[in-house]
Amino acid sequence: MPKDPATELIHHPYRPPAGFEAPQVAVHKASTIIFPNVAAVRSRDWRYKTGYTYGLHGTPTTFTLEERIATLEGGRHCQLVPSGLAAITLVDQALLSTGDEVLLPDNVYGPSREFARHELARWGITHRLYDPMDPASLEAAISAHTRLVWIEAPGSVTMEFPDLAGLVGVARHRGVTTALDNTWGAGIAFDGFASGVDIVMQALTKYPSGGGDVLMGSVTTRDDALHERIKLTHMRLGLGIAGNDAELVLRSLSSLPMRYRAQDAAARELAAWLAARPEVVRLLHPAFEGSPGHEHWRATCAQAAGLFSVLLDARFAPAQVDRFVDGLKLFRIGYSWAGPISLVVPYDLAAMRPGGPMRGHLVRFSIGFEEVDALRADLQQALIAAFGD
Ligand SMILES: Cc1ncc(COP(=O)(O)O)c(C=O)c1O
Secondary structure (H helix, E strand, C coil): CCCCHHHHHHCCCCCCCCCCCCCCCCCCCCCECCCCCHHHHHHCCCCCCCCCCEHHHCCHHHHHHHHHHHHHHCCCEEEEECCHHHHHHHHHHHHCCCCCEEEEECCCCHHHHHHHHHHHHHHCCEEEEECCCCHHHHHHHCCCCEEEEEEECCCCCCCCCCCHHHHHHHHHHCCCEEEEECCCCCCCCCCHHHHCCCEEEEECCCCCCCCCCCCCEEEEECCHHHHHHHHHHHHHHCCCCCHHHHHHHHHHHCCHHHHHHHHHHHHHHHHHHHHCCCCEEEEECCCCCCCCCHHHHHHHCCCCCCEEEEEECCCCCHHHHHHHHHHCCCCEECCCCCCCCCEEEEECHHHHCCCCCCCCEEEEEECCCCCHHHHHHHHHHHHHHHHCC
């Protein structure tokens, strides 16, 4: 045993040889970054990826993931945050001040609206909803106070695919910054920046993770000044991510295009089968004719996520719909899609979109990696048990 094991073990002189290279990205975990000398403390600027200053500001692992997500989205800069929702709220906090207004599509991801309603409101920031399927509705909603327009393509429950370029064109014309929630497209289905948006946000929790075991979000930009604004707010809020979480996303990222394609194909097979069932009055899947905004999907996208909803006939009792959902054995009841397990969630359409045009009982499906035949058989047995032959 050394004379002073504590000190000797902590300050052990061994350094592994330089030059180790492997396809897998090393996992660096640190709160403290060691500086070689005082000059390094003074010369390093935490805002740039030219050196390391503090764990919260980045490690080789998080820098690498940021660069890969920026490439995936077709952007120049990426900022990682601990969840998709944190990515949304980071953009809001970076761009909005007292007296400003943010516009949200009326099918927006619910917690984004809750943030506006409860947190932004406390800071004197207002929000207003617009109809994402009507660029004229956005035009009418923009005022002298509007600083930010959020866009989703498609809405992640009711699945309307908007005229992205039309919406962006309206906001641009009025000098308003646009942010796209690209969680559904995942950087695969379509090129978010090609539509002209300023910011592309993604819940990496979904497709990039793919395992259903990580929460993470990204905010990607092309513009240097916009990125710096987001980065400064990110630093002040202390929104770091863990090295192990970055590792999991890095590990899954290489299979993202394959997984996306496979889940898309499986979802389309099951969606087509469900659409032909007598219990289903409408299929909400942007790749299908008759789904809201299908023409915009066709003009914009090469692929689609493995996520879709159906409207079950309004003549069914809510208890029957619950029985159908409860009766599914392979589809598990849960929210966070794009993982290996197929999921199902019933939504209260009337409460979500009071006065909206859709009628019936909305049930959303997320298709995982199981065999399509097994999932189809599961749907069939649960439909028959709940609604009869
Ligand atoms: C469209 C969309 N945006 C953002 C989020 C938020 O992601 P997270 O669960 O990582 O906070 C979700 C999560 O369901 C989502 O569906």
